[in-house]
Amino acid sequence: xxxxxxxxxxxxxxxxxxxxxxxxxxxxxxxxxxxxxxxxxxxxxxxxxxxxxxxxxxxxxxxxxxxxxxxxxxxxxxxxxxxxxxxxxxxxxxxxxxxxxxxxxxxxxxxxxxxxxxxxxxxxxxxxxxxxxxxxxxxxxxxxxxxxxxxxxxxxxxxxxxxxxxxxxxxxxxxxxxxxxxxxxxxxxx
Amino acid sequence: xxxxxxxxxxxxxxxxxxxxxxxxxxxxxxxxxxxxxxxxxxxxxxxxxxxxxxxxxxxxxxxxxxxxxxxxxxxxxxxxxxxxxxxxxxxxxxxxxxxxxxxxxxxxxxxxxxxxxxxxxxxxxxxxxxxxxxxxxxxxxxxxxxxxxxxxxxxxxxxxxxxxxxxxxxxxxxxxxxxxxxxxxxxxxxxxxxxxxxxxxxxxxxxxxxxxxxxxxxxxxxxxxxxxxxxxxxxxxxxxxxxxxxxxxxxxxxxxxxxxxxxxxxxxxxxxxxxxxxxxxxxxxxxxxxxxxxxxxxxxxxxxxxxxxxxxxxxxxxxxxxxxxxxxxxxxxxxxxxxxxxxxxxxxxxxxxxxxxxxxxxxxxxxxxxxxxxxxxxxxxxxxxxxxxxxxxxxxxxxxxxxxxxxxxxxxxxxxxxxxxxxxxxxxxxxxxxxxxxxxxxxxxxxxxxxxxxxxxxxxxxxxxxx
Numbered sequence: 001x002x003x004x005x006x007x008x009x010x011x012x013x014x015x016x017x018x019x020x021x022x023x024x025x026x027x028x029x030x031x032x033x034x035x036x037x038x039x040x041x042x043x044x045x046x047x048x049x050x051x052x053x054x055x056x057x058x059x060x061x062x063x064x065x066x067x068x069x070x071x072x073x074x075x076x077x078x079x080x081x082x083x084x085x086x087x088x089x090x091x092x093x094x095x096x097x098x099x100x101x102x103x104x105x106x107x108x109x110x111x112x113x114x115x116x117x118x119x120x121x122x123x124x125x126x127x128x129x130x131x132x133x134x135x136x137x138x139x140x141x142x143x144x145x146x147x148x149x150x151x152x153x154x155x156x157x158x159x160x161x162x163x164x165x166x167x168x169x170x171x172x173x174x175x176x177x178x179x180x181x182x183x184x185x186x187x188x189x190x
Numbered sequence: 191x192x193x194x195x196x197x198x199x200x201x202x203x204x205x206x207x208x209x210x211x212x213x214x215x216x217x218x219x220x221x222x223x224x225x226x227x228x229x230x231x232x233x234x235x236x237x238x239x240x241x242x243x244x245x246x247x248x249x250x251x252x253x254x255x256x257x258x259x260x261x262x263x264x265x266x267x268x269x270x271x272x273x274x275x276x277x278x279x280x281x282x283x284x285x286x287x288x289x290x291x292x293x294x295x296x297x298x299x300x301x302x303x304x305x306x307x308x309x310x311x312x313x314x315x316x317x318x319x320x321x322x323x324x325x326x327x328x329x330x331x332x333x334x335x336x337x338x339x340x341x342x343x344x345x346x347x348x349x350x351x352x353x354x355x356x357x358x359x360x361x362x363x364x365x366x367x368x369x370x371x372x373x374x375x376x377x378x379x380x381x382x383x384x385x386x387x388x389x390x391x392x393x394x395x396x397x398x399x400x401x402x403x404x405x406x407x408x409x410x411x412x413x414x415x416x417x418x419x420x421x422x423x424x425x426x427x428x429x430x431x432x433x434x435x436x437x438x439x440x441x442x443x444x445x446x447x448x449x450x451x452x453x454x455x456x457x458x459x460x461x462x463x464x465x466x467x468x469x470x471x472x473x474x475x476x477x478x479x480x481x482x483x484x485x486x487x488x489x490x491x492x493x494x495x496x497x498x499x500x501x502x503x504x505x506x507x508x509x510x511x512x513x514x515x516x517x518x519x520x521x522x523x524x525x526x527x528x529x530x531x532x533x534x535x536x537x538x539x540x541x542x543x544x545x546x547x548x549x550x551x552x553x554x555x556x557x558x559x560x561x562x563x564x565x566x567x568x569x570x571x572x573x574x575x576x577x578x579x580x581x582x583x584x585x586x587x588x589x590x591x592x593x594x595x596x597x598x599x600x601x602x603x604x605x606x607x608x609x610x611x612x613x614x615x616x617x618x619x620x621x622x623x624x625x626x627x628x629x630x631x632x633x634x635x636x637x638x639x640x641x642x643x644x645x646x647x648x649x650x651x652x653x654x655x656x657x
Contacts, residue, residue, distance in 0.1 A: 064522065100519045133517050135451075135514075135516045135619075136527075136602070137527075140600055174451065174603075
């Protein structure tokens with residue numbers, strides 16, 4: 001009898017833990033899964049409450065061949081590394097029309113690393129390649145969305161190398177050389 | 191595919207299976223009086239006058255009167271019909287058939303028996319007040335040239351003509367020739383422009399071909415047309431130029447194998463389109479310029495990027511042309527783009543600081559070898575790459591739609607290691623339904639092949655003997 005009580009108690013604790021976890025994570029999942037549900041007129045989901053900074057994020061311009069920048073409030077990060085993480089997380093978050101993201105849907109941020117030399121290593125999930133539509137232009141815009149999001153907003157970051165699933169990759173879809181960090185390139189911005 | 195024989199011409203449909211052209215066995219049976227039988231084990235026996243060819247499904251081999259020959263692909267079933275690679279005709283059927291079978295795959299032509307069908311390659315070169323139309327006929331066929339009002343008529347002594355290369359380019363600013371067209375089975379017409387004043391034709395034998403050269407003369411003091419096409423390159427092609435600073439061209443059809451590249455909504459694959467255009471360009475360049483053309487892949491397989499560049503470097507190619515098709519998240523985006531490689535400042539400095547190393551040579555002695563990092567080989571050729579890109583743009587803009595920025599730079603992996611002038615051509619956007627349809631068409635692909643051909647001619651002439 002006492003063994004059964006211990007089991008029930010353990011299950012209850014586990015249920016509370018899972019419930020708490022869902023309570024914490026649910027708003028984020030919900031905002032990703034149903035961006036249209038946002039009451040705000042802005043096509044970008046509002047930043048979480050708390051201290052914020054303004055950042056320029058990049059999306060595909062109307063002409064389809066360049067990026068356009070949009071200023072938005074994003075969460076403040078303590079230090080360059082944490083701020084870089086917040087910027088990339090905001091940049092790859094889903095958007096709704098009229099904005100179009102050059103980052104494939106489903107891509108998530110795994111990690112960001114910064115070196116003393118100003119190089120940032122952005123580790124993204126495999127959807128960056130598996131869900132990529134291909135084409136040189138799409139690949140260029142995907143890469144320079146990430147590269148410019150960090151180099152434009154964080155003066156401490158001078159170049160960015162994109163990693164996929166924790167590994168260095170040659171290219172995303174057979175075109176752009178990703179074997180070394182890429183510097184800011186504003187020629188791809190309108 | 192057209193079948194040409196003494197009895198006339200008849201068409202046999204071709205089908206694409208993957209990247210391979212196939213023909214139905216029952217169509218061949220009807221055309222060549224063959225008997226086709228499939229046994230219980232699945233083997234297909236093709237009989238002709240007591241001789242047999244045995245095909246086995248899933249095997250790219252055929253037994254022809256007991257002798258094994260290879261085919262580019264196994265037979266393929268389509269409903270109740272069996273399809274065989276078109277090479278079956280020349281490699282298998284040709285061995286048992288009692289008339290000669292001459293398969294001309296680029297022209298989709300099968301010449302049966304003793305029919306005179308010379309293959310014609312045409313080239314038009316311009317000068318300030320003159321132009322030369324050169325037509326090579328192989329096997330040799332004599333011809334006569336007459337002027338009938340506003341056009342020249344070229345009549346060949348043959349049963350039919352096999353016009354190998356894409357349509358000739360527009361005449362440029364001269365207004366000497368407005369079109370060259372095939373009139374009937376043995377006749378070509380040259381439509382003359384308003385500045386035409388006279389012509390002279392000469393014939394000579396060149397290796398296995400008969401070469402007809404028609405020199406056309408324009409009015410020297412004519413007023414140029416009000417809206418001339420784009421300006422010609424700095425140094426126009428010269429008549430009779432035989433020495434060439436360019437010997438080998440590497441053409442790289444992008445993607446392949448399990449890497450489809452971009453796929454259009456209608457199912458077109460980038461890998462198929464790039465290969466189709468590469469083959470057309472290769473045919474035009476080889477037959478009309480006599481240059482060696484390497485394809486980094488000539489079938490549907492995935493070739494690593496470094497291997498593509500290695501092939502060009504190891505064969506000392508003089509130009510590297512990578513072919514791709516683009517995609518955009520905006521469906522309306524369209525147009526062709528020519529890319530050159532881009533390097534950051536650090537990379538360029540690293541390349542120039544590569545230095546040299548003294549290494550021993552065969553037969554004794556030593557010499558300085560310039561050391562350039564593999565990934566930065568292209569840095570030394572960027573200026574020439576951009577020159578070639580501009581020549582390509584000039585040729586493309588009179589033939590196909592261009593993107594808003596037709597020449598661009600990007601850190602393209604396949605170009606960085608190319609140790610020769612190198613460009614990457616994005617043919618257009620498969621994400622744009624109309625453009626995808628156009629890119630798959632013969633007209634577009636011929637125009638691209640012709641533009642590449644013309645840009646190479648002009649590039650060759652612009653660098654003269656400097657290489």
